[in-house]
Amino acid sequence: MNDGPAKPAMREALVAAAFELFLERGFEQTTIDDIVSxxxxxxxxxxxxxxxxxxxxxxxxxxxxxxxxxFLESGTGEEDPVKHACDAARLVLRMYAEQPSFSVQRYRLTRKVPGLRAYELSVVWRYEHTLAAYLRGRFADRPDGPLRADVTAAAVVAAHNHALRTWLRSGGESDWVVEVDAAMAFVTGTWNDRPGGESGGSGEPAESGADDVVVLVASRRAPLWRMVQGIESALGDARRL
Amino acid sequence: MNDGPAKPAMREALVAAAFELFLERGFEQTTIDDIVSxxxxxxxxxxxxxxxxxxxxxxxxxxxxxxxxxFLESGTGEEDPVKHACDAARLVLRMYAEQPSFSVQRYRLTRKVPGLRAYELSVVWRYEHTLAAYLRGRFADRPDGPLRADVTAAAVVAAHNHALRTWLRSGGESDWVVEVDAAMAFVTGTWNDRPGGESGGSGEPAESGADDVVVLVASRRAPLWRMVQGIESALGDARRL
Incomplete structure (x- = not known):
């Protein structure tokens, strides 16, 4: 066995052997010696x-x-931050979808082994942390920026995991693109405004007319005319998109 | 040492001894024998x-x-589900806030010890799972119910953790009620609609006049008069509260 192009094959052989043994004997009962053997x-x-x-x-x-x-760093700073975070999360689901049977086997294994579940939670936390760091940068001008970034990152991750679980529970049979589209549309439909309240768009067309909403948040004590002004300003932004 | 009323004292003595040793020698280097001794x-x-x-x-x-x-089960089914989930999360922050110096010490320790961080993530996951289960029940009539429940639960937990971290980083000096109010207002301001789109209030008084906002979500294509109708209706609800 040479050390050059054989490397990826060796790595894959180790993964395949490990899974065969984990499923046969259980994760805890399998040693690294068993796997290499x-x-x-x-x-x-x-x-x-x-x-x-x-x-x-x-x-x-x-x-x-x-x-x-x-991918997150590739943004120009003009893109919609929530949509960009959603697109970053899609990459992860695509990684799972590239190896359906491996992903489904792992899902079944992870649900049975508490140690693996803990490991998975730490991986999920790293994705969430990465997304939150990007969003904090993009929301830096907002007074609620850090809070908004943390909550949005968690929502993106939860939506991703929801789509992933739905797909995994179908045994990898359902259309993962449909699942992830629905999940991410929920998130972008919730927070589809622009960073820092700035107006003007990224030049991207609105993705879906049906989900295209205007959100007004105002003090209940504000007079009605001020709320209408707020809507008009929001609609003005929309028309410029 | 008797076995009756001394129990909580013994439990507290064990926690105090453990922390003293964890901070002095590190978590990994401390054995259970050291603690009991x-x-x-x-x-x-x-x-x-x-x-x-x-x-x-x-x-x-x-x-x-x-x-x-x-607390979640104590709901009558008439309460706003997102607000009820937020109130449930407040209970957790209150638990931390009851023991400021213990909570701050633990936070510093947890950040240093990967094993404890993993344990904490598994605890956070259980809170999130508990909230999501409640919200799934409340959103059962919605076509996007399970997705909405998962995303909302994650948002509540992320907002809670944001408030908690802000408070912990202040050394337990900042006002945790102010932190949690701001965090939960962000979540309830994002999803403040009624389950299944039903209107009408829960009969509970608004908690804080200062944070009392009206949120309108409407299609961008809706005519202005329909949006104004929406605001008037929201204000009407507010006046009934």
Whole structure:
């Protein structure tokens, strides 16, 4: 076995062997020695790819997190921040969808093994943290920026996870694009305003006429004419989009 | 040491001893034997109160989760579901705020110890799951009910955690009620509609005049007069409160 192009194959062989054993004997009952023995590689090869047994279950999250970060940073600062965060979350679901049977097997395994569930929660937290950091930057001008960023990031992650779970529970049979579209439309429909209250658009057309809403938040004590002024100003923004 | 009224004192002594050692030597370097020795109790006493070393760091979450569940179930089904979920989350922050110095110490410790961070994430997940289960019930009639419930529960938890972190970072010095009010007002301001789109109030008085807002969500294509009608109707509800 050479060290060059064989590397990805060895990594995949380790993942395949690990899953075969996890499903057969259980996660706790499987040792790293069992995995390397079935994969036909040395123990050191395992640690070249994975820091620990948990990591072999989630082999693609580091890459996916790096991809998400790169995507978020690729924004020009003109894009709608909530939509950009939703698009970043789509990348993660696509990663799962690229390997349906692996993702479905892992889902079943993760639900059974508390240690893996804890590991998964820590991965989800890192995605949420990455999205929140981006949104904090974009909402820097708002008085409620940090709060808004945290809540929106959590909403994006929850919507993503909802779509992912629906798809996984279908055994990977349902259309993941339909699931993620519905989930993200809920989030963008909730917060579809512009960062910092600035007017003017990114030049992107509104995605869906049906979900295109105007949101007015005003003190109940404000006179009606001031509220109408607020709506007119919001509609003005809309027309400029 | 008798077994009756001394129990809570023994439990508290164990928590105090554990924290003293965790902060002095680190979490990993402290054994349960060290803790019971400093607390002056037997090893079996520790396990009477805590399943594992992690649990001594979060001694009140089981009680708090039970309290949250009970509070959520106490709803009549007429209350605004998002507001009820927010009020349930307030109970958790109140639990932290009852013991400021303990909560602040724990926060500093948890940030340093990955194992505790993972444990905390699993606790947060249980709160979120509990809120989502309640909201799924309340949103059962909506076509997007399960998605809406998951996203809203995540938003409530994120807002709560934002308020909690702000308070903890102030060393427990800031006014936690002000923090949590602002955080929950953001969530209720985002989703303040009635389940199934029904109108009408819950009969509860508005909590705070200063934060009392009216939120209008309408299609951008709706004529202005229809939006004004919407505001008038919202103000009418407000006047009935």
């Amino acid at each position: 079935l994969a036909g590689v040395g123990r050191r090869s395992f640690f070249r790819y994975f820091p620990a047994k948990e990591d072999v279950v989630f082999p693609d999250h580091e890459r996916s997190l790096a991809e998400m970060t790169e | 400093l607390a002056g109790v037997g090893r079996r006493s520790f396990f009477r109160y805590f399943p594992a070393k992690e649990d001594v760091v979060f001694p009140d979450h089981e009680r708090s989760l039970a309290e949250m569940t009970e």
